[in-house]
Amino acid sequence: MRPALKALAAQTLVITGATSGIGLATARAAAARGAKLLLVSRNEQALRALCEELKARGGTANFAVADVADLASVQAAAARADELYGGFDTWVNNAGVSVYGAIADTPLEDQRRIFETNYWGVVHGSQVAVEQLKGRADGGTLINIGSVLSDQAIPVQGVYCASKHAVKGFTNALRMELARSAPGVSVTLIKPAALDTPFRDHARNYTGAPVKNPPPIYAASLVADAILYAAETPTREITVGGGGRALVQFGQHFPWLAEPLLAWAVPLLSRGASEPSEAKDDALYKAGRDLREHSPYFGVRQTSLYTAAQLNPRITAAVISGALAAGLVMLKARDSLRIHGAKREAVRRYRANAEARQPVQD
Known part of the structure; x- marks a missing residue:
């Protein structure tokens, strides 16, 4: 059974990691299109400011403070959505953290923390969301944010890559299980390429030098568009950014060439010229303090033909x-x-x- 999803203006969305980057861009775009929102993050001050901003623009938004690594707080966020809106239609697992540095230089405590947020946060959110959505006559949508690094690992962000590989495996297996037990629930994995978000500013850095995402860099708004498309249209997977897809294809078809080339090139391409003036303390163990969609990058790509083709399948087919x-x-x-x-x-x-x-x- 193909899930019959509501139009976005008739939906309630729960978005984790809502006060920065992808989550922030998605919250603003969803509110502009009439969706009701429950915004989730660890930063209560930023959540309050964002809800006030969206309400001033005519949107409907409330918040729940939660660390996705803590199942109880995720359950409390779902209960808050039920209390305010009578439930939700789409749940977006977006919260994530990272570390820049060699795996050998990354303390095990930090590696576990990355998995607590990136993997277990997705598990907690997915279980809570599915428990509510599968009992609804009209189903709903679960959207998990992976990465092109879910398909192709790179050095410098090895632990992050491992966590996103885990997210992909979990999401794909869950989708297959729900195809039998809850066919009305759509499960989508979205895999962004490198983005112009504060991702690097919030990551812990063990390289000893400023860092950046290797190019090409895409706008966070492209991921927001993909998320909102998946909220309305049952979709298995969306890759955001043709450059990311090219990297994956290169690695899959020519690993004997790709791996030594990436081992040499990625550390060089990950070196930043200087730390951004907006950079704050890393958000590995505590909430980020800023409310930003973007981080300074040059040459950010505002469009992607590859992504547009996925979001417009009929036009693409024609x-x-x-x-x-x-x-x-x-x-x-x-x-x-x-x-x-x-x-x-x-x-x-x-x-x-x-x-x-x-x-x-x-």
């Missing part, structure tokens, strides 16, 4: 069909010209042979 049809017409035309040319050449040769056979008159 364009591909048109291109194939045009190609067939061109092939047929070429064949017709070739056949016509062959016929003309045959006639020319026949006439030349006929003239050669005519007797010479004295």
